[in-house]
Amino acid sequence: GAVVSQHPSRVICKSGTSVKIECRSLDFQATTMFWYRQFPKQSLMLMATSNEGSKATYEQGVEKDKFLINHASLTLSTLTVTSAHPEDSSFYICSATEAGTTNEKLFFGSGTQLSVL
């Protein structure tokens, strides 16, 4: 079945640094990818919708200058957490739907645990 690969699985960084998370669709093309954030014991919260070749659409309350999203190809979307602070520590998850399909499955990556010291 279709697989979404997310890297890295875990990252620890110092406050003020930037962290890039990659999300790849391994055997299908994805015109749209989604980025979610999950705090401990809470549900997934949609952060933004990433569209190949255009600007991402951010959910209300998500700072677009802090969470930079790039979707330069049909198989890769990246999320960069800029100038990370401890409150950005969270579990980040990407997902993708195969292009050209109708109401098919949304595949999820394995997630990235970000810890900002």
Added chain:
Amino acid sequence: DAKTTQPTSMDCAEGRAANLPCNHSTISGNEYVYWYRQIHSQGPQYIIHGLKNNETNEMASLIITEDRKSSTLILPHATLRDTAVYYCIVRVGGSQGNLIFGKGTKLSVKP
């Protein structure tokens, strides 16, 4: 906001069927119901989805009421590895739409 409501938690005995209910009374005619589960610190895993007909695959069965206002996910023979948070989601925005997660149901399968 999520368009679904689910019980916070449920217990099930190992080997028995687990029936997880979900209410989605405001669902629109062309919106699909999806079920995912999440085991701690992993990405959500797809289980099944449907529009109005009942669906079955190797993992589970999905029963959708005729008025589409509720559905039930059935795990026919629950195992300890089925312990997870189960999310019932109504997909909005068509075939490329996103999934808005609610709080889900924490299913605990006990020996």
